[in-house]
Amino acid sequence: MQKFLLQGLLRRALTERAPTPDAASMAELGYTLGRTARQKLGRSLSIREVDAGSCNGCELEIHALNNAYYDLERFGMRFVASPRHADVLLVTGPVTKNMREALERTYAATPDPKWVIAVGDCAFDGGVFCESYACVGAVASVVPVDLHIRGCPPDPTTLLKGLIAFVENME
């Protein structure tokens, strides 16, 4: 364990600064996001993730935001364990009918002011599951949605960009 810890101290941070060719620089994204979040929310944005029927693909990529390469927490954003602690609900999935009430209750349990970001193509319009008897479809038909981040699933950079767009347009 000592080796890992020592390496952690000596090695340069893995968290990325360099711009990627097809996306705006992560560092730049981080800077904007950090500044705006700080201005509007006093350095913090608490996010509660709600899986409303996803295939788990979106969750895997949301999870990746916490790894050292993306390090979401450096922007003052963090995932919280309860809707009672949350500013934002990050909702995935085509809202199965069996999850609808749970989503509504999670929304009701989130204190105002609150926002909802729908993540993934299923959350946008039900995706490949839109015609099912078991799905409601778009998250927006169950709770008010402030932003959609599309993708099947959206990769972590897309998620970061979406979160920035969200913070910038927050009123």
Add this chain to the structure above:
Amino acid sequence: MNFASKQTAPQSSQPTCLPWPREIVDRTGWLAFAESLAKGERELLSLWGEGSSVHMAVLEQREPRLRILSLECPDGAFPSVARLHIPASRLERAICDLYGLKSEGAPDHRPWLDHGRWGIRQPCGAQEKINSTCDPYEFLPVEGEPFHQIPVGPVHAGIIEPGHFRFSANGETVIRLEERLGFVHKGIDQLMSGASIERAAQIAARVSGDSTVAYSLAFAQAVEAAFDVNVPPRAAYLRALMAELERLANHFGDVGAICNDAAFALMHAQCGLVRERILREAASCFGHRLMMDRIAPGGVLVDLEREKVAGLYALIEWIELMTPRLIALFGDTTSLQDRTVGTGVVSESLAKQYACGGYVGRASGREFDARKAIGYAPYPQFAFEIGASKECDVDARVWVRFDEIRASLQIVRQILDGAPEGPIIAAWALPEDWTREGAALVEGFRGDIFVWLRIRADGVVQRCHLRDPSWFQWPLLEAAIKDNIVADFPLCNKSFNCSYSGHDL
């Protein structure tokens, strides 16, 4: 274009299913199979409904390894398999919910996937409109010493899928855990019926996102079996490459997450790096981090460019360097071992009874791996060792995953060394003569995924049954947590990492 070359039109009353036969049995035959399952002579692979018949897939100890049996039940009922062989219970409850077929004499008649919220009953059978918005559900009783109940979910604290757990605890000790699932039921059986092969493949790829490659592969193999399509050798290699990358990414992600549930964040951070680098390499090689929709019936849709091979070699070398360090970090941290050793024990007899696949089965002495047992292409060409343990606890499941990581690294190396050149997808067309049936058993990271399908001559899927390995792992989680403390549940749960979406369909 070699479809129909080996097939002749079905002559007898027995259906033609490839590569394993499907036999129509009567009630006596059905019960005889159920009894042999109970005696442990065969293993139950799956049980599913279709119209007014039920099908059962079993694993034999000799060739053919797999048999599919069908029972007509015109009066809407069939003799319960679960009455003799309890692992069938949840599958039967699901059949009743979706198809309205009743299992006679079943030990448990409570609905499973149907929570009374669909607005209809038996969505895949004779549909009935209902007005209720929610059914009451009766959890199993707990009697005896003073105890308390802890309801958890469906919305959990982490970034994970939804499901409900009902703990009955005496102080800190769990007396009984009862799972209630079905929250992410998306009606996949019905969506599949009537879909084109292309659309059905898309849905199959979204049954469980972490196993998207394995599901696409299983679906493609079943279609190829049905239509007798030969996959080009290069495509088989690339499929295996994607499958092993998916396996590696999931194992690293899970090993880290298990340690994180024991509050050992260092391991989580390090494993997260490995996982991320695998996903990035996957995106660079195949254009999608999870490699979704890259496998199609007939082959693969994206070729591996020559200049990407060096990157994959570099990745494998780096992981080969990191793995022993991570193993040492896990094995030498006694505070972590204190949490994992002896926690969440699944007995060997239970693993065998449930024909439990993947690392859960292998950590409890059941060494089944479809890559070896079925030996689909290109795996028979590779040398690799499957991990196994008889320690049966959380610790064993982590060690088995390390073994599987080593095996996958061996396989990826052999793929990169020996991938043949050539086409990546077979040109094939629908024979437009008669309805075909195919089946496949593919080893996903979590265990064996079973697919059976029937496709009409015009390419419309009539029925596609997808069975996630979680069906036979979820019930064992209930057994594993018994007599452990509540605080060890996340650890046990993560060491299983069962799929909610794959199970709820």
